[in-house]
Amino acid sequence: MPSASVLIPPHLLPADGRFGSGPSKVRAAQMDALAALGPSVMGTSHRQPPVRDLVARVRRGVAELLGAPEGHEVVLGNGGSTSFWDAATFSLVRTLASHAAHGEFSAKFAAATSAAPFLADSHVTRAEPGTLATVAYDADADVYAWAHNETSTGVVSPVVRPAGATPDQLTLVDATSIAGAAVVDLREADAYYFAPQKVFGSDGGLWLAVLSPAAIERVARIDASDRWIPESLSVQQAVTNSRLDQTLNTPAVATLALLAEQLDWFADHGGLAWAAGRSRASSDHVYAWAQARDWASPFVADPAHRSPVVATIDLDPAIDHTAVIAALRENGVLDVFPYRKLGRNQLRMGLFPAVDPADVEALTACVDYVVERLA
Numbered sequence: 230m231p232s233a234s235v236l237i238p239p240h241l242l243p244a245d246g247r248f249g250s251g252p253s254k255v256r257a258a259q260m261d262a263l264a265a266l267g268p269s270v271m272g273t274s275h276r277q278p279p280v281r282d283l284v285a286r287v288r289r290g291v292a293e294l295l296g297a298p299e300g301h302e303v304v305l306g307n308g309g310s311t312s313f314w315d316a317a318t319f320s321l322v323r324t325l326a327s328h329a330a331h332g333e334f335s336a337k338f339a340a341a342t343s344a345a346p347f348l349a350d351s352h353v354t355r356a357e358p359g360t361l362a363t364v365a366y367d368a369d370a371d372v373y374a375w376a377h378n379e380t381s382t383g384v385v386s387p388v389v390r391p392a393g394a395t396p397d398q399l400t401l402v403d404a405t406s407i408a409g410a411a412v413v414d415l416r417e418a419d420a421y422y423f424a425p426q427k428v429f430g431s432d433g434g435l436w437l438a439v440l441s442p443a444a445i446e447r448v449a450r451i452d453a454s455d456r457w458i459p460e461s462l463s464v465q466q467a468v469t470n471s472r473l474d475q476t477l478n479t480p481a482v483a484t485l486a487l488l489a490e491q492l493d494w495f496a497d498h499g500g501l502a503w504a505a506g507r508s509r510a511s512s513d514h515v516y517a518w519a520q521a522r523d524w525a526s527p528f529v530a531d532p533a534h535r536s537p538v539v540a541t542i543d544l545d546p547a548i549d550h551t552a553v554i555a556a557l558r559e560n561g562v563l564d565v566f567p568y569r570k571l572g573r574n575q576l577r578m579g580l581f582p583a584v585d586p587a588d589v590e591a592l593t594a595c596v597d598y599v600v601e602r603l604a
């Protein structure tokens with residue numbers, strides 16, 4: 230092992246050094262539960278009761294945690310949120326999507342619908358990274374799309390239908406990095422979708438979406454139309470299979486097991502309000518810490534737009550973020566790099582509910598220690 234350029238005293242270190250914005254910390258108890266569950270589900274048929282029970286447990290757990298209204302269904306499929314963008318492009322957008330884009334992830338979904346040859350050119354309301362773009366009423370649109378949490382910049386959005394939106398205009402909300410860590414009213418979203426490797430500290434490879442009756446009806450209508458839809462990107466296939474606690478093709482069973490365990494952990498501690506409170510406590514600490522340093526400041530200027538789950542902290546140009554990040558990594562404090570394409574002198578911290586707020590305090594103490602030594 231190379232000798233660390235800065236050796237952080239052990240008493241300052243967090244008990245767990247994983248602060249990534251996704252994949253994120255998987256708790257030891259989840260791994261233990263997976264090991265215990267392993268022989269009954271791993272390496273067994275996903276068409277038989279043990280794995281189907283696991284899918285059912287996940288679907289029920291998500292609906293309960295997020296307070297899914299009557300008639301909304303938890304649907305899942307393979308390929309993560311990126312695949313859901315393509316699936317939604319095929320199965321949920323009728324003619325034209327209106328997007329808000331203010332970072333990499335919200336822009337990627339806008340690019341997906343814009344590139345589809347069977348759709349009209351998407352409308353995209355853009356804003357500079359670090360600020361918030363929202364969608365306004367758009368008479369041409371049959372879908373509005375935005376990200377509840379823009380993970381690349383640490384900007385949080387309200388989850389509310391645009392004023393004047395008609396019932397035929399669906400709202401598709403990318404909650405990949407915040408579903409389960411912020412209180413939400415799902416009557417405002419026709420598709421509230423996410424992946425398990427962020428808030429739920431599971432592994433990647435799946436997408437999950439809470440779909441409203443209007444979204445389910447749209448999916449069925451488009452499925453019955455003459456649009457060609459690849460089977461693996463058909464939301465209708467996902468709806469049909471999910472109703473049977475199945476997936477179209479083989480799912481990542483370990484991902485499901487880790488997710489089910491995390492849903493139980495949230496439920497046992499008080500559900501969504503508790504999980505959101507953990508992230509809020511951690512992020513309140515980080516933003517206050519940054520504001521109290523003359524060499525650090527929250528990247529998101531408007532406090533109301535600062536994410537409770539992904540904190541982005543700009544550093545003074547005299548402090549090289551890559552040196553800070555490298556020194557932290559040598560001490561086992563991991564993955565606080567900024568989003569790769571943002572190109573800022575920044576630290577980005579994943580503050581999901583699984584991350585102990587005491588470890589977040591240790592993290593900021595470690596940054597203080599490293600910055601002092603590097604200066």
Ligand SMILES: *Cc1c(COP(=O)(O)O)cnc(C)c1O
Pocket residue numbers: 251308309310311312334335376378379380381403404405406424433434435
């Ligand atoms: C991570 C992330 C995605 C991509 O998720 P994958 O499961 O890796 O495809 C999409 N949107 C947001 C907001 C994300 O944070």
